[in-house]
Amino acid sequence: MHINPYLFILPRTPAPIVWNYKDHIQYELELDYSLRLSQLINNPDLFDSRNNIDIQLLNAGILSISKQDSIEWGWDELSKIYHIGTQNIPCEHIPHNIDEWSRQYLDHCSEVLAKPAPCAGRAIIDATSRIALPTATAPSHDKLTDALTRRKTCRSFTGRALSLDDVSTLLYLSFGYLQERDNAQDGIAEGLDARRSSPSGGGLNACECFLLAQHIDGLEPGVYAYHPAEHVLTRVNAWPQAPLGQLLGGQHFINNLPLGLFITARFDRLWWKYEHSRAYRMAFVEAGHLSQSFQLIATALGLNTWLTGAFTDDQVEALLSIEGTAEQPLFFVGCGESDGQAMCQEIQDLLRGPQT
Template identity: 60%
Template sequence: MQINPYIFILPKTPTAIVWNYKNHKQYELNLEYSVRLTKLIDDPKIFDNSNPIDTQLLEAEILTDTPSPPINWGWDELSKIFHIGTKNIPCDQMPENADEWASIYLDHCTKTLSTPPPPDRIHKHKADTPLIRLPAPINLSENSLQSALLTRKTCRSFTGESVALQTISTILYLCLGHLNERANNVDESIAKGLEARRSSPSGGGLNACEGFLYAKNIDGLKPGIYAYNASEHTLSTVNTQLKTALGQVLSGQHFINELPAGLFITCRFDKLWWKYEHSRAYRMAYVEAGHISQTYQLVATAMGLSTWLTGAFTDNQVESLLGFEENNPEQVLFFVGCGKSDGQVICRELKSLLNNRG
């Protein structure tokens, strides 16, 4: 007898929640059951078929009499729990054909829409500061997508030269903006209130990701942090005090301090919670952020700028920079920036060290 390797225990007074994250089942154990399980964890050999608690723990698959093969996993337990725990979404009724899928999905959407979706976010910080109207985006129709795809690369050496506000306006609009060009291309399957369309796909069409502009050297825009309002194509002033170097909040990557502009990509988890109850939707948040990041890089590249991106940052410092309150359902997922560069993939400091070793 042994303890199932796919469980974790969450203390939640007055019970202990035993979570089998592989088969998506949870059990509440009172004190008597918790004490017995603790003894079995200490010594599984004391399992007793005549003990009703032991047999119930076995039936619930908290205990197992089948040896489990070693799990091939190179990261920590937390990442393993998340990945395995979001596999194989529980499904009471698996559709056997397209008609059944359509019926089940329609019922799900009808149930979801019985409650209103979370409202669009117009950032409340610096409410005394008027919205900043962005200039009209530049038409990139003559630029080659193939050229942008072939040219795009991650650079780590930026000159600090300023970037035009219209360039930033174009990048924001094509990455996060609600595209006016698609306003008349909405079919009957789109629920009221969810008609807005972006250039990147989004789980459930919810457009859960948002963006905060990091502005250090943008012509016509004071340095600071600005929330991008996708529906209006405007900026709300969030923070005009860039006292901390960008590299300091991005896990010490100080080679990027001269970056003139960037975008913190966030996700409104409350939008995903509204439609998708299962935690697998958490994966979709990062997928959407990845789509937006790639679009940002391609647009910036098409406009003659170099790009850099990272998922390494000190969350609480970034949240403070963005004015997030504790337990905010909007969370920071990624950062991508652009500017003029000498095209070096390796930063000057690292390149110097490598040259000296040679």
């Protein structure tokens, strides 16, 4: 008999809580259950199939007949609990089409709006301390300002194919190692000198990306790994049989998105340089930098963008062929031609209500 390795115990009065953080299940243990679990933790061979408590602990998944392998992790248990505990959030029903998603989304928004909202802004305690700023004026003919002001999240795409030239530009300027910076005299240690357009904690470039190519001229639909040092793609998998939205939390308005990127983190790179788990934060910070760079570049190319953190981790890891490794998916971004609508047509129809 074995103890489930994905447990932590919260000492609470009147009874401790055992939390299976991988399966998102919590149990409150009465005193006799707590005492028995302590005995079994000390010596799992004490398990007795005639003991009702032992059987209940087994049925609850606190005990396991077979040994469960825990993933490799280079930081402390706290960061591991957070990482695994926020994966594969349970969902009673993943929408199977755009109409189901639209109704679920609006129902969720209605539930949220029915509750008192927190204060929208930071309170100004001392009104005399207010310092008025001059009206912001964008520089004329400034391409960055133009991209910043035009960038928006869209949920309605035409599905028109993208050119391979645009895809190359997107990947190089967001995730590529910029040749234009190869000769910069920055006093950088050899091995940490690859530079992207976005900053990276410790110069490690711990984040990578996988390209989901659905409609790209000259590129067969499928999943590809991007190699920034060589600026090349390698095929990893075929295009998933299920609609893209099924992989992304039921968000089926995105099914015809021509291009998407899964941003992943190579935790082993961070473990290599930073032993403290505070570095775990840097993976998400870096993914955010890269996501914004990607969106601005796409906008400058005349494309609209969409992004999400809602996806089924296990399925994505399998699709990217990174299951059980130190590389983990963090975020998804995509782009394509759009009519510019922030909401898909199905949501707009529901908001308008029945037409008479």
